[in-house]
Amino acid sequence: MSDSTSKPQQQSDYPQVERLLKIMQKLRDPEQGCPWDKQQSFSSIVPYTIEEAYEVADAIENGNMQDVQDELGDLLFQVVFYAQLGKEQEAFDFEAIAKVISDKLVRRHPHVFATQQNISSEQVSLNWEAIKRQERAQKGEDAQASVLANIPVSMSPLMRAHKIQKACAKVGFDWPEVGPVLDKVQEEVSEVMEELEQEPKNQQRIEEEVGDLLFAVVNLARHLDVNAETALRKANKKFAGRFEKVEQHFAKQNTKLSDTTLSQMESIWLQVKRLESESTQS
Structure with a gap:
């Protein structure tokens, strides 16, 4: 018989988060883990993290919420990967990461979590920078350091x-x-x-x-x-979309782009722009 005095196992409020952490731990298992995942380090997965962040931005720009959800999952996996690496090195884990950011958000929002003052967004920004300076001072960072020192x-x-x-x-x-x-x-x-x-x-x-x-x-x-980054990303997307239509035009004529002149391509490009403009105005 089971011990009637034993406490029932408490159910997690976030079972999928715990599942994800266990999956990550399994992937890194020295014996049964994935060969690729076992080879990775903090520095080796940085390019993937950057790529995933851009894919989130792209999904948001496209406005497909299912894609946004999927890409956010990929980005979350990056954080979980770093957390597992930190845990293996006994430096930190996922819970520690969550605690650090939670503490920071509460600390930098005294108008929400402490005094409940009704202040402007401009004052919020000023307070944020002042609190950041205090945090740097507490860490022993040089108060006379360049204002550019913390820009990666x-x-x-x-x-x-x-x-x-x-x-x-x-x-x-x-x-x-x-x-x-x-x-x-x-x-x-x-x-x-x-x-x-x-x-x-x-x-x-x-x-x-x-x-x-x-x-x-x-x-x-x-x-x-x-935002220059956003503006250029949209310009890239617009240019690529127009150029693909130029390609499609000549493909329908069974003509390779390499066999056309610049003036011919430019002529179709202007047609594409005009059609886009007419479509926007209609």
């Missing part, structure tokens, strides 16, 4: 440019109006043109000037409240 170098270049500019703006190093920002973009275009006119051409200098131009365009996007 491995971040995508467009996003990092935005972060750098935003950080500088917070300490007053920024134009208050968009006019000078546009002037700077035009100045950088002129400097690219000047380099192209030099003989012999210096490819390193051309690259540098193009980089300055891209940085200036990101700054323009920021001043216009446009």
Whole structure:
């Protein structure tokens, strides 16, 4: 007979989370685990994490909630993978990760979890930065460190440019109006043109000037409240969609693109743009 005094096993509020953690543990099992998963390390799965984050963004942009759910699952798996690696090294586990972010969110939202003050979103942002400075001081980080010190170098270049500019703006190093920002973009275009006119051409200098131009365009996007990364992703998608229609046009004529001229492709491209415009207006 079973012990009548024993307590019934408590059921988890999140059984699928526990299931996922156990699956991850099984995949990493030294004897019965997956050969590929067993070979991975923190650094080796970073590219997959970045890729999954972009796929989440793409699914959200496409507006298919089933795809969003699927891609969020893939991204969650990345976190679970890191948690398992941390657990194996006795550094942290999934529960510790959840605790750290929960503590941080409560700490950085005193207007919600403590004082319940009715404050503006601007004041929330200021408080957030002040609390972050306090946290860095408690960790013993240099209070005189650069305002750019905590911007990850491995971040995508467009996003990092935005972060750098935003950080500088917070300490007053920024134009208050968009006019000078546009002037700077035009100045950088002129400097690219000047380099192209030099003989012999210096490819390193051309690259540098193009980089300055891209940085200036990101700054323009920021001043216009446009996320450069999102804007470029949408532009890529729009261009790819139009080019595929150009391909389809010539495919229907059994003509290879390599056998067409630039002017022929350009003509169809303009037709595609016109049809898109008419479709949008109708």
